[in-house]
Amino acid sequence: MFTRSGYGSRAAESWALMAGTPSLAAVLVSAGVGVVVGAVLAATITPRALVRPTRPRPLIAVGSATTGLTFAVLAARFGGVGLLAFCCLAAAGIVLSSIDVLERRLPGVVVLPSYLALVSLLTVGALTKNTFADLLRALSASALVIGAYLVVALVSRGGLGAGDVKLGGLLGLASGWQSWEAVLGGTLLGWTAAALTLLTIRCAKKRPWGSVPMGPFLLFGSLLGIMLY
Template sequence: MFAAFTMAWTGVGFLVGAALALGIRSLVTIAPPASNATRLTAAILTALAFGALAWRFGHLFDLLPYSVLAAIGVALGVIDILEQRLPSVLVYSGVALVGVLFATSAILHSRGPDFLRALVGMAVIAVFYLALALISRGGLGAGDVKLGGLLGLALGWLGWSALVTATILGWFVAALVWLLLRAARRRRRGSLVPMGPYLLLGALLTITVVPT
């Protein structure tokens, strides 16, 4: 029964990813429109994320907000790779939808303290990334700051350890990829790395794999 549910939710993820992939075309303004291969990849990644989340949460209510985060996160990651930007409309939509679902869970399941921690986590990470953006003078963009708020909200709901782990993991993966690209002479010194995909990957791995 559990396996069937996981497979079914994976299928839902593929359909959701395919639908969002169509919307990516309208949000891409500089780079060439996403190819069929890119859209298929986005749908597959969303399906895999939905499957991992179903395995992690089962029938728990938390499956809904984190599936929303995964779907929007894949779309954000694709756009960030193509254009190195994170559309505010997607980030704000994620904050609104995930926030409403967490608030609903807090009311239905008496998880007020978790919701309060999620709000504080959103503020803490957003302020932290804003400080980094100001210090780096463009090394971290406004979109990354907004994404940090969304991820802080989602990870704060699970706990402070999840928030810290995901943040460190995302930055570690980004640094590792940058070093590998530099070693392969695929990236010039001082060139920027789109942080969105790595921050999202760190969050997803923490949510689905790392014990909290």
């Protein structure tokens, strides 16, 4: 029978063994890679996917800083193929979020290649670590989220767009690789954040109910769910 302090120590040791203890160098390197990747994507992919011309400098500054920070946070929690997969999701998601904020759309030209990249990375992870149950859970979660979002899109009659449905499947794929708790928790966190933001805007401006770009909230919720669960 363990004492409370002994149990806490063992729990901390178990967490360290599961999550790993990343070095500061690994986190800094990931941050640097994220800055470069974010800047390149913001300078190349984002402007081409936008319909309306936008000044590139703000896109590059925001994209590089956000991607660098996200990569660093992920590197503090994960390693190996899982880290690569989640960073891939984050990089694509930040590009999509920028487009969604500016033009209220999530272009398939960015979403669909992200599926291919993520499935490829997760398949490699399953082959190298013999974790095919994780891959099956990821694919099942993706299909489940797509189905649920499609129902919401049809019922809401435009309240949720086709791009949101496709992005939801991509987020479900990554979250499902982590756990079912990450899928559920990340989805709830994203929708709750969107609802609170919409409520705040309505109360502050005293306007009728409108809409908010769902992409950034769904991405934030999923990444947070992946980190927590």
